[in-house]
Amino acid sequence: MDAHVGDSIVLESERVGQPAHNGVVEEVLQEQPPRYRVRWEDGRESIVAPAAGAARIEPKK
């Protein structure tokens, strides 16, 4: 699923190998393959390329 700015993103632990963590998409850097700039709950920011189901996107309410 494509993410948009403001959507929530949950990085699934089994693909990236760490506890699942939640963040908000701050910027869509690239559509295909998707790459998002994400601000995580702990305040850190990173760039995520969630190939093949590594992340769950929850649309902004």
Next chain:
Amino acid sequence: MATEELTRALDEAGAAYELLPHAHTESAFAEAAALGLSPDDVAKTLIVKTHEGYLRAVVQASGRLDERKVRDLTGGSKKDVHLATEDDPRRDYPDFDLGAVPPVGGARRDPVIVDSRVPARESVVLEAGSHEQSVRIATSDLVRAAGAEVTDICNVDL
């Protein structure tokens, strides 16, 4: 941009990954500290010169490459197979910051050996071609994207 050379290779492999910007660091231990991680979470990519060219060896931040174990795999004499000097990557890996060559990506298609201690963890953090950005990737995806051989290439007395 150096990191693009890495991410292109990972995208082509369909790997999921996360890029972690950090303050400039020159060692895997400093990189771990800059990211608030344990050194055990971080690995480094070493460039090894062989009689057939180069190979890239991925070992834990605390790992010490055992050149003899590498020679057992590659063949070649002590003179042929050894860690690259600084001048070699400067000349042959112009895509990347010196000392931050990632396991995959760039113009060269080197064989990759991942020390068997690295996939003991589910994910690993590595310099992403730059001293200011790391990549976190599942070790299974790293091994697959690099077409890497997984075997023991480090000294045991860590």
